Amino acid sequence: MAEVKIKRLHKRYGNFEAVRGIDLDIPDGEFTVLVGPSGCGKSTLLRTIAGLEQISGGEIQIGGDVVNDMRPRDRDVAMVFQDYALYPHMTVGKNIGFGLKARKMPPAEIASRVSGAAQMLGITSLMDRYPRQISGGQRQRVAIGRAIVRNPRLFLFDEPLSNLDAQLRDEMRGEIKRLHQEISTTMIYVTHDQIEAMTLADRIVLMRDGVIEQEGAPLDLFERPATMFVAGFLGSPKMTFLPGRLARGGDGAAIVLGEGSTTVPLPADRALDGIGDGAPVVLGVRPEHVMRAREDAAMPGHVRMQATIDLLQPTGSRSYATFRIAGTPIVAELEAHDVSRPGEAIEVDLNLNRAALFDAATERAI
Amino acid sequence: MADVALGETPPSIPRRNLPSASRSDRRFKWLLVAPAALLILAISIYPLIFSIWVLFVNYDFQIPGHAFVGLKNFEQVVSDPVARYSLLVTVVLTVSNVLIELLLGLAVAMVMARSFRGRGLIISILIVPLFISPVVVGQAWALLLQRPFGPTNYLLGQLLGQEVTIGWLTQFPYNFIALVLADVWQWTPFMFVILLAGLTAIPPHVYEAAELDGVGAWQTFWHITIPYISPMILLAVTFRLLDAIRLFDTIFIMTGGGPGTQTYTASFYLYTIGFAQFHLSRATAGSWIFLILTLLVIIFLVRRLLKPEAN
Numbered sequence: 001m002a003e004v005k006i007k008r009l010h011k012r013y014g015n016f017e018a019v020r021g022i023d024l025d026i027p028d029g030e031f032t033v034l035v036g037p038s039g040c041g042k043s044t045l046l047r048t049i050a051g052l053e054q055i056s057g058g059e060i061q062i063g064g065d066v067v068n069d070m071r072p073r074d075r076d077v078a079m080v081f082q083d084y085a086l087y088p089h090m091t092v093g094k095n096i097g098f099g100l101k102a103r104k105m106p107p108a109e110i111a112s113r114v115s116g117a118a119q120m121l122g123i124t125s126l127m128d129r130y131p132r133q134i135s136g137g138q139r140q141r142v143a144i145g146r147a148i149v150r151n152p153r154l155f156l157f158d159e160p161l162s163n164l165d166a167q168l169r170d171e172m173r174g175e176i177k178r179l180h181q182e183i184s185t186t187m188i189y190v191t192h193d194q195i196e197a198m199t200l201a202d203r204i205v206l207m208r209d210g211v212i213e214q215e216g217a218p219l220d221l222f223e224r225p226a227t228m229f230v231a232g233f234l235g236s237p238k239m240t241f242l243p244g245r246l247a248r249g250g251d252g253a254a255i256v257l258g259e260g261s262t263t264v265p266l267p268a269d270r271a272l273d274g275i276g277d278g279a280p281v282v283l284g285v286r287p288e289h290v291m292r293a294r295e296d297a298a299m300p301g302h303v304r305m306q307a308t309i310d311l312l313q314p315t316g317s318r319s320y321a322t323f324r325i326a327g328t329p330i331v332a333e334l335e336a337h338d339v340s341r342p343g344e345a346i347e348v349d350l351n352l353n354r355a356a357l358f359d360a361a362t363e364r365a366i
Numbered sequence: 367m368a369d370v371a372l373g374e375t376p377p378s379i380p381r382r383n384l385p386s387a388s389r390s391d392r393r394f395k396w397l398l399v400a401p402a403a404l405l406i407l408a409i410s411i412y413p414l415i416f417s418i419w420v421l422f423v424n425y426d427f428q429i430p431g432h433a434f435v436g437l438k439n440f441e442q443v444v445s446d447p448v449a450r451y452s453l454l455v456t457v458v459l460t461v462s463n464v465l466i467e468l469l470l471g472l473a474v475a476m477v478m479a480r481s482f483r484g485r486g487l488i489i490s491i492l493i494v495p496l497f498i499s500p501v502v503v504g505q506a507w508a509l510l511l512q513r514p515f516g517p518t519n520y521l522l523g524q525l526l527g528q529e530v531t532i533g534w535l536t537q538f539p540y541n542f543i544a545l546v547l548a549d550v551w552q553w554t555p556f557m558f559v560i561l562l563a564g565l566t567a568i569p570p571h572v573y574e575a576a577e578l579d580g581v582g583a584w585q586t587f588w589h590i591t592i593p594y595i596s597p598m599i600l601l602a603v604t605f606r607l608l609d610a611i612r613l614f615d616t617i618f619i620m621t622g623g624g625p626g627t628q629t630y631t632a633s634f635y636l637y638t639i640g641f642a643q644f645h646l647s648r649a650t651a652g653s654w655i656f657l658i659l660t661l662l663v664i665i666f667l668v669r670r671l672l673k674p675e676a677n
Binding site for chain 2: 050051052071072073075077078079081082083085086087088089090098099102103143146150
């Protein structure tokens with residue numbers, strides 16, 4: 001049980017700076033997900049917290065202790081690796097208990113803790129097997145078991161589900177979430193998968209090029225992205241960005257898209273602090289905010305337009321349809337039977353009440 | 367039925383069209399194997415069978431005729447104290463050579479498994495002895511150790527501050543130390559190279575997991591490093607053992623088996639009996655005994671080596 005405080009953290013490898021001055025407070029018991037594209041510094045940050053990497057500057061506190069110069073073993077943290085990192089020459093039971101044995105815990109205590117962890121993870125029947133005799137999902141359970149028997153004050157996960165197939169990944173994701181609800185120890189979880197981030201996190205820390213781009217609750221980041229990068233990273237299919245210019249007239253603001261062929265009026269209550277007439281902006285529309293027109297007229301804040309479907313990707317429950325607005329391809333998430341084939345021309349409504357608007361120059365939200 | 371027809375060989379019509387070609391094809395493949403087969407027959411199979419005959423007859427350049435002598439050749443070898451002594455020397459030298467090479471090779475490999483500046487250069491230099499002929503190695507060490515002209519005694523004298531007059535090639539136990547020194551110098555790199563390959567194949571995350579688990583350095587070595595590289599250790603030891611058992615070259619060059627028969631190994635003993643004294647049937651009997659003893663070691667090691675990972 002511990003909170004983690006990170007102050008002005010830097011990590012350099014020669015001339016390359018992987019982490020460039022990060023400040024982060026993680027409250028006790030929270031599930032924090034570090035997410036971002038490859039090379040954004042999220043794994044490096046996690047490894048500095050574990051003590052597997054020396055930091056180049058700043059401070060890391062775990063449970064109030066400054067751990068900058070503390071050895072990994074003394075930090076009382078446990079880590080689960082992407083490739084499981086099990087000891088191949090030990091049985092599952094020995095793997096889970098080895099850390100306790102190394103710390104000279106009495107055998108009876110080890111046995112009871114190991115069997116407790118095995119029960120929690122449903123691997124009791126595997127205790128005498130070797131890692132090579134069990135499946136990937138089972139191996140990852142063993143690795144998690146090895147972490148929880150130690151009863152550490154902090155759990156670190158480094159892309160633990162990346163080596164599993166899609167179905168197993170969904171299943172294990174649920175298990176990790178359940179585990180956190182049961183033991184409610186602070187957990188920091190690294191992933192590049194935005195769905196893992198959204199589903200698991202109490203809080204998402206979205207990183208880019210060694211700095212934090214935005215942090216907050218998953219739905220906050222999803223609905224109110226601070227930058228175009230955040231907006232594009234979270235959500236699948238991605239948000240569509242439509243470049244245009246702001247046109248401020250007497251009867252409200254509108255955006256002139258592309259070369260001027262299409263104009264979409266913005267909702268009247270849309271705040272546009274300090275953005276002048278003609279300023280270049282980017283309108284961000286998520287797939288679920290485009291729907292097939294059903295009423296006679298568009299609802300307030302919605303814009304009706306014609307769409308000729310280029311590409312249709314049914315998923316069963318919903319269908320992703322791609323069409324063009326002012327030359328830019330946009331993905332719409334429609335009802336399964338809204339469109340039957342590519343080439344079909346339909347009317348769609350864009351819900352601009354929930355669309356994002358960005359300054360084209362700074363790429364920041366307006 | 368259609369499926370069965372598909373699985374059958376094509377009808378024989380095309381083959382009937384080319385009878386001579388297919389027959390010469392069949393002859394040609396035998397022709398290709400023939401040289402190798404004849405070579406093996408001539409220099410390996412024939413002498414082996416011939417040697418079985420030699421075992422039971424008199425085949426001695428000093429005694430004319432090839433009379434049947436029963437097991438007398440074996441009796442002579444078994445009752446020869448030099449034969450038994452040479453076997454002991456072989457065991458002692460083999461075990462100490464391979465053991466020292468393993469420990470030294472492992473230590474060097476552990477150091478070289480880390481990355482540092484100049485690592486590639488040092489590794490290249492370290493494996494140079496592997497490329498040198500054992501005869502040259504023996505000659506070089508003989509020159510270094512030779513009394514009174516070799517520099518070894520002089521350097522030791524400078525170091526200890528008093529005159530050193532060790533007969534490295536003639537004086538017990540220094541002659542054995544010299545033989546071990548030459549062998550270890552030449553073959554430690556072999557262990558080192560194989561063990562280094564094993565060490566660098568250990569995934570670093572396993573060490574990191576152990577570090578976070580609070581596993582100490584010594585426990586990490588015993589419970590992670592050693593189990594990981596144990597197949598490599600077994601492989602390296604097997605190869606080295608098979609080679610070390612027939613130690614001959616350095617003995618021949620450095621001590622000539624001397625003083626007297628003190629540094630006779632089994633190979634050197636058999637060479638002396640067969641090709642210096644020309645008791646060929648006795649040497650053959652000794653060779654067979656040595657072969658069977660060696661086979662026992664080989665079978666044990668190769669079985670372990672081929673055994674799939676323990677379950």
